[in-house]
Amino acid sequence: ETGVTQTPRHLVMGMTNKKSLKCEQHLGHNAMYWYKQSAKKPLELMFVYNFKEQTENNSVPSRFSPECPNSSHLFLHLHTLQPEDSALYLCASSQGTSGAKNIQYFGAGTRLSVL
Amino acid sequence: EDKVVQSPLSLVVHEGDTVTLNCSYEVTNFRSLLWYKQEKKAPTFLFMLTSSGIEKKSGRLSSILDKKELFSILNITATQTGDSAIYLCAVEGFNSGGGADGLTFGKGTHLIIQP
Numbered sequence: 001e002t003g004v005t006q007t008p009r010h011l012v013m014g015m016t017n018k019k020s021l022k023c024e025q026h027l028g029h030n031a032m033y034w035y036k037q038s039a040k041k042p043l044e045l046m047f048v049y050n051f052k053e054q055t056e057n058n059s060v061p062s063r064f065s066p067e068c069p070n071s072s073h074l075f076l077h078l079h080t081l082q083p084e085d086s087a088l089y090l091c092a093s094s095q096g097t098s099g100a101k102n103i104q105y106f107g108a109g110t111r112l113s114v115l
Numbered sequence: 116e117d118k119v120v121q122s123p124l125s126l127v128v129h130e131g132d133t134v135t136l137n138c139s140y141e142v143t144n145f146r147s148l149l150w151y152k153q154e155k156k157a158p159t160f161l162f163m164l165t166s167s168g169i170e171k172k173s174g175r176l177s178s179i180l181d182k183k184e185l186f187s188i189l190n191i192t193a194t195q196t197g198d199s200a201i202y203l204c205a206v207e208g209f210n211s212g213g214g215a216d217g218l219t220f221g222k223g224t225h226l227i228i229q230p
Contacts, residue, residue, distance in 0.1 A: 002157050033217075042119070043158075043203070043220040056217055088156065097217075099146060102207055103163055104218065108156040 003027040006091050006107035013081065014115050021076040021110045023091030031097050032074040033104060034066060037088040049074060050097050081114045088112075117142040119221035121204050127227045132194050136224045138204030139186040148180055148187050149218065151203040158203055161189070191226075199228045 004025045013019050025032065034046040048056035049068040063085075065077040074091055088111050092104040118141040128134055140148065147165045151158035162171045164180035164187060171178050175194075180187045191198055205218040 002159065004157075040222065042222050043205075043218075045217050045219075048217060058217075090156075090158070098207070098209065099165075100163065102147070102218070103149070103160055105160065106151075106157045111156075 002105045002107065004091060004093055004105050004107035006089075006110050008110060009108065010111045010113075012113045012115065013078070015081060015083070017081075018077070018079040020078065021089055021091075021112075023074040023076075023107055025072055025074075025091075025093040025105070027093055027095075027105060029093040029095050029105075030071050031094045031102075032068060032071070033092040033094075034074065034076050035090040035092065037090055037109070038086075043090065047076075048097065055097065078112075081112075083114050086112055086114045117206060117208050117219040119204055119206055119219050121202075121221035121224050123224060124222060125225040125227070127229060128194060129229050130194060130196060132228075133190065133192045134194060134226065136189040136191075136202050136204075136226070137186060138188070138221060140204075140206045140219075141185065142206050142208040142219070144209045145182065146207045146209050149205045149207065150178055150187070150189050151205065153201040153203055153223065154199075161202075194228045196228045196230055199226060201225050 031050045036044045047066040067075040088109045090109045091107045094104045095101040122137045150161040162178045167182040201223040203223045205220045
């Protein structure tokens with residue numbers, strides 16, 4: 001148990017659906033992250049929030065919309081996804097965003113399949 | 116653009132063997148290098164390295180960084196079947212303003228330990 005909880009663990013959705021991924025951290029951290037992990041590819045950083053403010057958006061398509069209501073919760077809202085968006089979506093948190101404070105703790109991920 | 120290359124991409128050894136995993140990197144402004152172990156889904160933190168030549172050790176695992184040659188190795192001695200996992204290497208950079216650039220991950224080394 002890493003202290004970072006993601007729900008749901010598995011999600012199957014059609015291209016016209018709207019769904020949300022949820023992440024909650026119980027570590028008292030200030031920064032939270034969304035990553036995408038596809039087969040045969042490195043983890044790709046999608047979004048970074050530090051003290052609830054978005055500090056990084058790595059050219060992610062607008063069909064992915066993050067929301068960070070407080071330092072403990074992070075959402076990823078999904079709409080009109082494409083089959084190539086099927087992947088493992090990982091959430092992580094860290095105390096801060098640099099140096100030793102940037103040791104990130106990951107959740108177990110949501111396995112997303114887009115049909 | 117920051118880049119991390121891990122080798123080998125996959126490795127199969129027998130229990131008791133010693134393995135060495137490699138990570139080379141290119142980063143404009145280096146701050147740290149991190150190793151993670153990913154068994155089922157959630158990557159778990161192993162080491163953070165910031166200085167050259169100082170070995171970090173945890174049980175049968177050890178790691179060292181060479182900032183001149185831009186690489187790190189992760190050693191596992193007396194391997195056990197529980198060491199089977201994907202080992203991820205990531206580098207942390209910083210931008211011209213001193214702010215964090217996030218983590219850039221390699222594709223990982225898929226290690227399989229056979230009984």
